[in-house]
Amino acid sequence: xxxxxxxxxxxxxxxxxxxxxxxxxxxxxxxxxxxxxxxxxxxxxxxxxxxxxxxxxxxxxxxxxxxxxxxxxxxxxxxxxxxxxxxxxxxxxxxxxxxxxxxxxxxxxxxxxxxxx
Amino acid sequence: xxxxxxxxxxxxxxxxxxxxxxxxxxxxxxxxxxxxxxxxxxxxxxxxxxxxxxxxxxxxxxxxxxxxxxxxxxxxxxxxxxxxxxxxxxxxxxxxxxxxxxxxxxxxxxxxxxxxxxxxxxxxxxxxxxxxxxxxxxxxxx
Numbered sequence: 661x662x663x664x665x666x667x668x669x670x671x672x673x674x675x676x677x678x679x680x681x682x683x684x685x686x687x688x689x690x691x692x693x694x695x696x697x698x699x700x701x702x703x704x705x706x707x708x709x710x711x712x713x714x715x716x717x718x719x720x721x722x723x724x725x726x727x728x729x730x731x732x733x734x735x736x737x738x739x740x741x742x743x744x745x746x747x748x749x750x751x752x753x754x755x756x757x758x759x760x761x762x763x764x765x766x767x768x769x770x771x772x773x774x775x776x777x
Numbered sequence: 778x779x780x781x782x783x784x785x786x787x788x789x790x791x792x793x794x795x796x797x798x799x800x801x802x803x804x805x806x807x808x809x810x811x812x813x814x815x816x817x818x819x820x821x822x823x824x825x826x827x828x829x830x831x832x833x834x835x836x837x838x839x840x841x842x843x844x845x846x847x848x849x850x851x852x853x854x855x856x857x858x859x860x861x862x863x864x865x866x867x868x869x870x871x872x873x874x875x876x877x878x879x880x881x882x883x884x885x886x887x888x889x890x891x892x893x894x895x896x897x898x899x900x901x902x903x904x905x906x907x908x909x910x911x912x913x914x915x916x917x918x919x
Contacts (some may be wrong), residue, residue: 695887698822699894711882715829718797719882722804722825724818739794747801 661685661770663727663750666706669764672729672754676741680750683726688770690762694719706770708761710734717743726750731758782810782844788828788853790837793881799840800825810844812917819895820849820915826888827853827911833878834858835909848897851913859905867893867901 664681667674674681685705691697692711697719707720708729717740720728727750730736736744736751744751754761784806786799804821812820824840831838835857843850860866866873867889874884893899896913903909 692882693885693887694882695826695885695891698826699887699891713881714794715797715882718801718825721801722797722818722822724814 661765661768663706663752665768666727666729666765666770667752669768670729670752670754670756670761672752674750674752675736676744677748677750680726680748683750685727685770688762688765690758692758697723706765708758708765710758712736712740714740714743716740717747717749720744720749721747727752729754729761731756731761784842784844786840786842788831788837788840788855790832790835793832793878796829796832797825798828800828803842806842807844807849812844812849816849816915816917820851823892823895823913823915824851824853826891827851827913829883830888831855831857833874833884838908846917848914848916851896851911851915853911853913854908855910856908859907859909860901860903861905863901863903 663683663685688706688708689697690708692709694715705725706727707725708731709716710732712734730753733755784803788799789795800821803824804817807817835855838855841852865871869890870886872884872886878884892913897916898914900912
């Protein structure tokens with residue numbers, strides 16, 4: 661799924677690295693616990709979370725993720741946006757809740773760990 | 778013959794928001810060396826969890842990453858309170874982290890288990906009241 665398609669499906673606003681919204685992602689992870697993201701996620705490209713602090717960006721960077729979706733209308737700090745820009749990670753904001761946002765993406769074909777084109 | 782390349786970092790223990798800087802840097806360094814992506818990911822995640830631990834529990838410390846021919850070695854050394862029961866600390870879900878850390882998405886008792894998960898070798902040496910030294914190795918294959 662293209663990042664731009666995710667944006668449409670989630671009615672989300674992209675706030676940084678817009679130049680990368682044409683990239684494709686094949687899996688996603690919805691989680692507020694960063695240690696779990698680091699433990700169980702493999703080759704995930706998108707992180708959906710309601711947690712807002714710089715370690716969210718670093719966690720995504722460590723996992724080679726290319727997009728973070730902040731749910732429940734959470735807004736990242738300017739410092740976080742700077743970190744994301746340095747790492748080339750697309751950040752988008754949606755007012756949907758984590759469960760709903762994950763459900764929409766899943767229902768539209770972005771499933772767990774399987775590589776799906 | 779083995780060629781040794783060493784990167785050294787000081788991990789600032791005062792600021793949780795800056796934790797992880799050394800891991801980000803090592804990721805860049807390893808990329809420049811042409812190390813395979815999967816190996817870089819394992820090294821940087823293991824080191825990142827270690828860095829977070831040093832900031833949460835030990836007020837910072839030192840990190841050293843050695844790039845050897847066959848493996849990458851990460852040594853994390855702190856002069857913190859030490860780990861009372863290493864076996865317990867290695868269990869998933871066991872944590873002594875304070876609540877404010879938990880609200881930041883860490884401190885769920887996954888740090889040390891994750892470090893073990895991503896490394897091929899891990900040794901924890903700790904003395905209560907003196908500090909902790911963790912050595913991890915990730916093999917470079919192919």
